[in-house]
Amino acid sequence: MSEVTTRQESSQRRSVPVRGGVAVVLSVLVNAVLVLVADALAVAPGFRAVSLPPVVFLSAVGGAGAAAVYWGLGRYVADGDRVFVRVAGAVLLVSFVPDLALLAADPAATVPGVALLVAMHVVVAAASVGALVDWGRQ
Secondary structure, eight states, X not given: OHXXXXXXXXXXXXXXXXXXXXXXXXXXXXXXXXXXXXXXXXXXXXXXXXXXXXXXXXXXXXXXXXXXXXXXXXXXXXXXXXXXXXXXXHHHHHHHHHHHHHHHHOTTOOHHHHHHHHHHHHHHHHHHHHHHSXXXXX
């Protein structure tokens, strides 16, 4: 039984980079589509935070960072999945603060543009949690 458990844990640990890659790709693709749709609808013209280069880069960084945190928690915490979901939720809430601050700091920021940024943070969090957490997969 110990060999089976060890082999299963080892297999799961190795799959974290793959699942992290899935989180990154999903985050980047969905957020890129959101930017393209927002551009087509002129949601926030001139608001540089809602343009492809920063959105693609920061979506990838967010997904990769989530994978690194997930790996670390899985390695050092007994119930890494549960803790990761809580950490991801807390980080998501904190990530809204700079977006909301843009309304005061950036004259090009609009309420719909900032709402789009908030939605893109939710996309990265959902893709990361959905791809990384073991939801009972065997």
